[in-house]
Amino acid sequence: MTISQNIDLDKLEGFRTFLKDNPEKVRLSLEAKAVYEGQVGRSLVHIGKYALDGEVVDRQTRHYTFPFGAWKEVEDVLGVGGPTDRMEPVEMALAATAACLINSVTFNAVRMDIDIEDLEITVRSKVDPRVLFAIKDPMQHSNCLGAIEYEVKVSGDVSDDDLETIHQLCQHSPVHGMMAEALEMDGQISRA
Structure with a gap:
């Protein structure tokens, strides 16, 4: 073991x-x-x-x-x-993204023998609330949501190749996929 x-x-x-x-x-x-x-x-x-x-x-x-x-x-x-x-819901979506990026990186880096001592990931976006308040049409979400940006700070005995691998591992995060790819969202409305 x-x-x-x-x-x-x-x-x-x-x-x-x-x-x-x-x-x-x-x-x-x-x-x-x-x-x-x-x-x-x-x-x-x-x-x-x-x-x-x-x-x-x-x-x-x-x-x-x-x-x-x-x-x-x-x-x-x-x-x-x-x-x-x-x-706030958008903040929690960003928090979920950051947490999932940490999981994706650490579960894989450890098995790849990448020596991570500390890892901090910050996720940011800007939001224009006009769609939320029905001033803009829901089809305009892309005009009201800024790009999601993340910053990874890592310490340990990591090479430049390790840093590139860590960047690639971020893209394996399921929440990264939810945020980066257009996923179908289906709603059902009924009386309780």
Whole structure:
């Protein structure tokens, strides 16, 4: 057993081999549910159960609730009663991107023997809120969302080739794929 950065590399390689040999296996079905709190712009987002190859995994330690909204100053300008700071959805999308980039880099760099001591990834974008407030048509999102930029800072015994590999590993992140590729988004609306 070879342990590096708190991961069993033999198990990691075994899992990668299983994925290569069984392309129809290891499919994750994920969900998040937002519930309106009765105040404009505020919701509680719940994350819990997921499915692995169709088998539902639902345990209490997987249940998380996050309060979403906006920033106190923005809520005040909008006239929201009792303005407060909340996690903002676009920021959380950027946070999810940063976290997934870290996962993509570290799960692969460790098996490639890239010596990462510290890794910090910052993800940024600019947003014009006119689509959100129905001033612009939803088809104009691309005109209202700035490019997503990320900056990777890494320390350790890393060569220029390692830095290029780390850049390539960022592109293996599933959330990077969600953000970089045009994915179909389908909505169903019904009465509760």
